[in-house]
Amino acid sequence: MKIEAYVAGIGVLGPGLDGWPGSRGVLAGDRPYAPVPTVLPVPTLLSATERRRTGRVIRLALAIAAEAVAHAGLDASKLRSVFTSSTGDGQNCHELCETLAEPAPEISPTRFANSVHNAAAGYWSIATSAMQPSTVLCAFDGSFCAGLLEALVQVAVDEERILLVSYDADYPPPMFAKRPVPDAFGTALVLTPQREPGSLARLEARLCNEPFDRLTQPLEALRSSNPAARSVPLLRHLAIGAGARAVLEYLEGSSLAVDIEPCA
Amino acid sequence: MTPLVLSKFTATSCIGRGTEETLASIVGERTGLAPCRFETVRLDTHVGEVTDVDARGLSQEWHRYDCRNNRLAEIGLMQDGFAEAVEEAARRHGRARLGLFLGTSTAGILQTELAYRARDPVTGALPEGFDYAGTHNTFSVADYVRRRLRLEGPAVVVSCACASSAKVFGAAQRMIEARLIDAALVGGVDSLCLTTLYGFHSLQLCAAGPCRPFDVARDGISIGEAAAFALLERPSNSTTSDDVLLLGVGESNDAYHMSAPHPEGRGARLAMEAALLDAGLEPGAIDYINLHGTGTPSNDRSESHAVTSVFGASTPCSSTKGATGHALGAAGGLEAVISALALQNSLMPGGVNTEHVDETLTAHYIRHNRSAALTRVLTNSFGFGGTNCSLILGRAG
Numbered sequence: 001m002k003i004e005a006y007v008a009g010i011g012v013l014g015p016g017l018d019g020w021p022g023s024r025g026v027l028a029g030d031r032p033y034a035p036v037p038t039v040l041p042v043p044t045l046l047s048a049t050e051r052r053r054t055g056r057v058i059r060l061a062l063a064i065a066a067e068a069v070a071h072a073g074l075d076a077s078k079l080r081s082v083f084t085s086s087t088g089d090g091q092n093c094h095e096l097c098e099t100l101a102e103p104a105p106e107i108s109p110t111r112f113a114n115s116v117h118n119a120a121a122g123y124w125s126i127a128t129s130a131m132q133p134s135t136v137l138c139a140f141d142g143s144f145c146a147g148l149l150e151a152l153v154q155v156a157v158d159e160e161r162i163l164l165v166s167y168d169a170d171y172p173p174p175m176f177a178k179r180p181v182p183d184a185f186g187t188a189l190v191l192t193p194q195r196e197p198g199s200l201a202r203l204e205a206r207l208c209n210e211p212f213d214r215l216t217q218p219l220e221a222l223r224s225s226n227p228a229a230r231s232v233p234l235l236r237h238l239a240i241g242a243g244a245r246a247v248l249e250y251l252e253g254s255s256l257a258v259d260i261e262p263c264a
Numbered sequence: 265m266t267p268l269v270l271s272k273f274t275a276t277s278c279i280g281r282g283t284e285e286t287l288a289s290i291v292g293e294r295t296g297l298a299p300c301r302f303e304t305v306r307l308d309t310h311v312g313e314v315t316d317v318d319a320r321g322l323s324q325e326w327h328r329y330d331c332r333n334n335r336l337a338e339i340g341l342m343q344d345g346f347a348e349a350v351e352e353a354a355r356r357h358g359r360a361r362l363g364l365f366l367g368t369s370t371a372g373i374l375q376t377e378l379a380y381r382a383r384d385p386v387t388g389a390l391p392e393g394f395d396y397a398g399t400h401n402t403f404s405v406a407d408y409v410r411r412r413l414r415l416e417g418p419a420v421v422v423s424c425a426c427a428s429s430a431k432v433f434g435a436a437q438r439m440i441e442a443r444l445i446d447a448a449l450v451g452g453v454d455s456l457c458l459t460t461l462y463g464f465h466s467l468q469l470c471a472a473g474p475c476r477p478f479d480v481a482r483d484g485i486s487i488g489e490a491a492a493f494a495l496l497e498r499p500s501n502s503t504t505s506d507d508v509l510l511l512g513v514g515e516s517n518d519a520y521h522m523s524a525p526h527p528e529g530r531g532a533r534l535a536m537e538a539a540l541l542d543a544g545l546e547p548g549a550i551d552y553i554n555l556h557g558t559g560t561p562s563n564d565r566s567e568s569h570a571v572t573s574v575f576g577a578s579t580p581c582s583s584t585k586g587a588t589g590h591a592l593g594a595a596g597g598l599e600a601v602i603s604a605l606a607l608q609n610s611l612m613p614g615g616v617n618t619e620h621v622d623e624t625l626t627a628h629y630i631r632h633n634r635s636a637a638l639t640r641v642l643t644n645s646f647g648f649g650g651t652n653c654s655l656i657l658g659r660a661g
Contacts, residue, residue, distance in 0.1 A: 001442045053522075077519075086401065088423075093376075100458045101380040112463030113523040113648060116369060117402055117423035122649025125517040131534060133515035134651065135431055138402035138421045146420040149444075150435060157438045174389050175376075178396040207360075207418065207444065251410075251419055254360075 004204040005155040005162075005191035006263065009072030011064035012235060014038055014185030015222065019067060027232070027239035033218050038184040045127035053110050054123060057089040060186045061120035061167045062127065068188035069128075069163060073198060076128035079190070080154065081163040083121040084137040084147025086227035087181065089114060090171035120167065143168070144187075144230045145250035148258075151191055152205050159193045168228040185226040187235060199263040201238055208257045212249040234258055265437055265542050267509040269660065270494045271447075272349035274340060275601040277490035277588045278312035282343035287605050290613045293633060295587045297474040297486045297617075302456050303374075309470040312488025312589025313456060314339070329408040331372035331399035333455040337409060340453065340491025349495055350413050353447045357497075363445040364419035365436045366406045367428025367452035369593030369647075371421075372399035374457040405453045417445050423593065425647030426556075428452055429492065430596025433655055434513040436496050451493035452597030460487055460592060467523060475559035475590070477583035477615055478568070478629045480622040485558045488589025492597035494604075505661025508604040511640065512543025518650030525563055525646065529570025532556075532644065535652035536574045539642060543656045547575045550656070551636065552612045554603045554643040555627075557583020558590055567644065568625035577626045580634065586617035596645035596653060603641040603657050610637050 010020045016035035017023040025031040040059040043051055045066060054062075061083065069076045092114050099107050116122070118136035125134060139146035144166045151164040167186030171179050192199070213233040215223050223232045230249045237244040237260045248256045274282055278296025279289035289296065297310040314336060322330040322338060341347045354362050379394040398404055403421045410419045418439065422431045429452020436448035464470045464485060471484035496510060516538060518531035525532070540547060553575070556567055564583075571581060584602050591598050606613060614632035621629045640658040 003442060003444065086403070088402065093373075096459055096463075097373075097376055097380040100377050100462060101383075105458065105462050107462050107466050109463075109466045109523070112459070112466055115459060115463065116425045116648045118425055118647070118649040118651055119522070121424075122517075122522050122651070125519040125650060126521070129519045131517045131519050131531060133434075133538075134424075134517050135422055135435065135515070136424050136651075138423055139419065140397060140401050140403040140407065143403075146418075149418060150420070150438075153438050153442045153444065157441045174383060174387075175396070178390060178394060179401075253416055254418070 001156055002204060003152045003156050003206065004202060005152050005193060006195050006199040007189055007201045007203060008192045008196055008199055009068040009190035011067030011188035013060060013064050015183045020071060024239040027236045040184060046123060053114065055089050055091050056184060057167060057169045058120045058123050060169055060184045061165050062124060064167065064186040064188040065124055065163060065165045068190050072190035074190060077130050079130060079163045080132040080160055081121060081134040081165065082147050082151045083165045084143045085167050086138060086140050086143045087168050088117045089119060090169060090175060094172050094175055141227050141230065142250040143227045145248050145256045149256060155191050155193050161192045164189045164191060166228040166231060168226050181226050185229045187228060187231045195263060201263055202261045204259045206257050208255050209253055210247050210255055210257065212247045212255045265512060266441065267499060267511050268437060268440065268496045269499045269503050270508045270510065270604055271497045272346055273494040273601050273604055274344040274346040275490060275492040275598050276314060276340040276343055277591060277598055278314055278488055279587050281339065283605060287609060289587060293614055293616050295474055295616045297589055305458060305461050307461060307465050308472050310474045310486045311456060312486060314489055328395045328398035331375040333372040333405055333453055334408045336455045336489060336491045337405050337453045340493060346493055347413060350449055353495055354415060357446040359414065359416040361417055361446045362415055363417045363436060363439050363448040364406055364410050364415050365422065365432035365448055365450045366409065367422045367432045367593045367596060368402065368405050368454050369423060369425050369428055370454060370457050370459055371402050371404050373459055375399040377458045424651040425649055426592050426595055427645040427647040427651045427653040428593040428596065430645035430653035430655055431515060433510055434515055437510065437513060447495060447497040449493060450496055452594035453491045454591055454593035455489045469560050471559055474617050475586055476617045477557035477559040477585055478564050478621055478625055479618040480620045482559045482561060482564060484560050486589040488591040490591035490594035490598040492594055492601045494600065503660050506608055507660040508607050509658050509660050511658045512539040512656035514538030514542055514654045516652045520650050523648050525566040527566060529566040531650055531652045532567055532570035532646055533573050535654040539654040539656050550575065550579055550640050550642045551638045552606060552641050553579055553581035554599050554641060555581050555583040556644040556646045557585055559585060564625060568627040572626040578628055580612055580628050580630045582613060582615040582630050584613050586615055599643045600655055603643045607638050607641055607657060607659050610635055612636055
């Protein structure tokens with residue numbers, strides 16, 4: 001079975017990368033990459049009550065998911081989804097652990113509910129009324145590849161459109177010293193089984209044991225510093241818009257080779 | 265889906281290490297729940313603690329992975345000749361053709377909770393020995409198992425709260441269907457920690473005594489822990505009529521609330537219907553339902569509603585959480601193994617602890633074991649974030 005899909009929409013948000021249209025030139029190398037701290041928008045998809053309950057990671061995931069779905073011109077409620085993240089909500093985790101270190105811990109119910117790795121996927125499904133199957137993955141630094149592989153396999157096996165959302169953000173100290181992810185970065189792709197009028201590119205993937213691609217600086221610093229940014233070699237080729245192959249970092253001894261063929 | 269065989273399976277929880285002890289507890293209608301004495305936690309609740317998990321750390325070679333969650337994984341892998349069966353499958357199919365799909369909700373976060381008590385008083389730094397990737401990260405359990413069993417195929421953790429280790433069956437089945445792999449180690453490992461004990465307590469969802477799913481006086485969950493594993497492969501000449509097959513997987517979202525189920529079980533119903541569709545079965549083909557049945561008033565009401573809407577009020581069902589407690593991210597895997605044991609032993613497990621079934625819940629809840637030839641069983645797992653998964657298992661013959 002061919003592990004392939006068409007890219008119908010892209011979302012991206014990270015240091016110096018604010019949305020796909022504004023990031024394309026930078027990723028393609030036409031304009032210099034000038035990283036500035038990631039600015040996360042208020043999640044207008046959520047009700048005011050829910051909005052107050054969301055931290056940086058949920059805002060990041062919702063923003064890129066919404067961008068990709070809007071770019072694809074599809075109805076979010078009809079889309080399956082794969083969310084993938086190494087860290088989940090690091091700030092929330094830190095605050096829970098601080099409280100739990102106290103002699104008689106009393107933690108906030110909202111903080112606990114938000115501590116699940118699938119919190120962002122839960123808020124997304126509530127915000128968009130998406131009842132379609134959704135899964136949430138983690139493979140440490142290989143989390144983007146694990147998510148892309150799961151999404152492509154679902155497209156190939158079940159012949160359904162799917163939304164892939166890959167996101168990771170920084171921990172505060174003291175966790176930061178143990179897992180130094182410097183800033184928030186995320187990317188989302190809408191993938192479809194058939195070529196559609198707005199399709200951007202066809203992707204075909206296979207597992208291999210070749211060394212993964214590294215980029216030139218300063219993009220390599222971004223790629224290697226945030227698990228979700230392991231996607232940047234793929235995004236770069238999508239931005240350039242020419243046929244190419246990206247070998248992405250997955251697990252020790254295993255990479256994911258993706259052939260990219262533009263639709264234009 | 266094309267059926268797959270569970271060519272080996274095992275479970276370790278508070279009712280036993282391995283399938284023999286687990287089955288004996290089920291046959292004896294015994295609970296493993298006891299008043300919480302875990303770590304420093306002194307909450308008025310019962311837990312399903314696996315005894316002596318911390319009696320021995322991982323060996324020096326695996327020091328960086330040493331934490332309660334990976335110790336429990338290690339204990340689980342060593343039961344029923346499971347690790348040997350994985351080794352044999354890896355040799356048969358090739359190490360890169362065996363995928364690894366594990367569910368967990370909290371992985372080794374206990375290690376981090378302990379580390380936060382041992383911060384440097386001046387700098388606030390965590391202890392030098394704290395290993396983030398080996399113990400805290402959600403992937404740590406899969407990373408440990410992958411290296412421990414020298415697997416070279418795709419590997420991932422599914423972390424969808426309490427549906428995690430049911431959903432791994434779907435992820436594995438799809439990857440086998442796509443022919444990227446030929447076999448899969450699936451399962452779930454979740455272990456007691458302060459986050460979940462104090463967290464469920466903060467939501468007032470912990471029962472004071474042992475949990476009583478579907479009881480008129482049910483008052484919440486009892487948190488448990490487990491390591492449950494299965495090896496999934498395509499049926500072969502060596503598959504016998506006693507073997508258990510994975511026949512269908514159904515997944516859905518409630519799209520309703522982060523920590524409360526939809527009152528009518530809207531998403532739960534969708535998941536069960538999707539599993540039936542995937543298996544190509546009518547509701548009448550299911551002989552017994554192993555419920556998610558956590559024991560909270562709202563969860564059981566929602567699930568009962570959903571079950572009745574799909575199956576009517578006559579299909580026998582029960583929750584085994586009165587025996588095992590709620591193993592959270594490992595619950596789906598644990599209950600898949602219990603469902604497989606039910607099929608092989610012609611036994612519907614009764615709902616331990618439940619004394620007076622809530623008559624306003626219309627599903628046909630059974631409190632005591634029943635002997636009956638079972639052909640197909642459905643098992644439910646639902647989680648925070650409104651994530652749902654139903655599996656259908658059946659006898660091969």
